[in-house]
Amino acid sequence: MAEQNLENSSINVQRLGHVAIRVKDVDRAKQFYLNLGMKLTWDDPDWCYLEAGPGNDGLALLGPGYKAAGPHFAFHFTDKREIEELHIQLIAAGAKVGTLHDHRDGTSSFYLRDPEGNWLEMLYHPQDGVPSNQ
Numbered sequence: 046m047a048e049q050n051l052e053n054s055s056i057n058v059q060r061l062g063h064v065a066i067r068v069k070d071v072d073r074a075k076q077f078y079l080n081l082g083m084k085l086t087w088d089d090p091d092w093c094y095l096e097a098g099p100g101n102d103g104l105a106l107l108g109p110g111y112k113a114a115g116p117h118f119a120f121h122f123t124d125k126r127e128i129e130e131l132h133i134q135l136i137a138a139g140a141k142v143g144t145l146h147d148h149r150d151g152t153s154s155f156y157l158r159d160p161e162g163n164w165l166e167m168l169y170h171p172q173d174g175v176p177s178n179q
Contacts, residue, residue, distance in 0.1 A: 056131060062121030062170060063094075063103030071108040078104060086177045087150060101174060114156065117164035123172040125153055131167055150178075 068074040071093060078095050079085060083104065087094035091108040107114065122128050132145045132155055143156040154168040 056134060058120040060100075060121045062119050062168060063105060064118045065105035065107055065114060065116055065166075067116050068106045068108060071106055074106045078106070085179055088179060114166070115164060117156065117166050119154070119166035119168045121168050121170040123170060125169040128153060128155070128167050128169045 071091065075085065075088070075093050075095070081097075083095040083097045085093060086096050086103075091111040093106050095104045095106070096102065097104070103119075107116070122131075129145065132142060135142045135157065140157055145153060145155045147153045152168055152170055154166050156164055156166050158164055
C-alpha cells in the first residue's frame, strides 16, 4: 500500500487493541501469561486470547496448527460501521486488503499489510467486550 494514497483519507485509528504472536505450546504460553495476571477470555485447542488491565489490552497466542491468521497487531474499533467504511476507503486508496468477515465471538475484521510487510488487523470489538467461552 503506498502511503501517498492515504494522505487525504479520513482514517483515524484510536486504539491498538491486541497483538497476536506464534507460540510452540499454547498451554505452556497460556499458563505463563495467566501467571502474569492476564485473564483468559477465549480458549481453543490451537489458540487463546487473554486480556490485561482496565483497557482489556489483548494478547492472542497462536499455536503451530492455527492457520486462520499469523502474527499481527490489531487496531480496535467499537462501531462496526467504522471498519466497514475503513475497508471501503482502503480499497479506494489502492490498498490490498482482505475480506471483511464476521467472527464467532461477535467481532468483525479484515487484514492487510503495511508498507514494510507487517500484518495488521482492523477489528470491530463491541464496546461491552467480547463474550468469553470460559
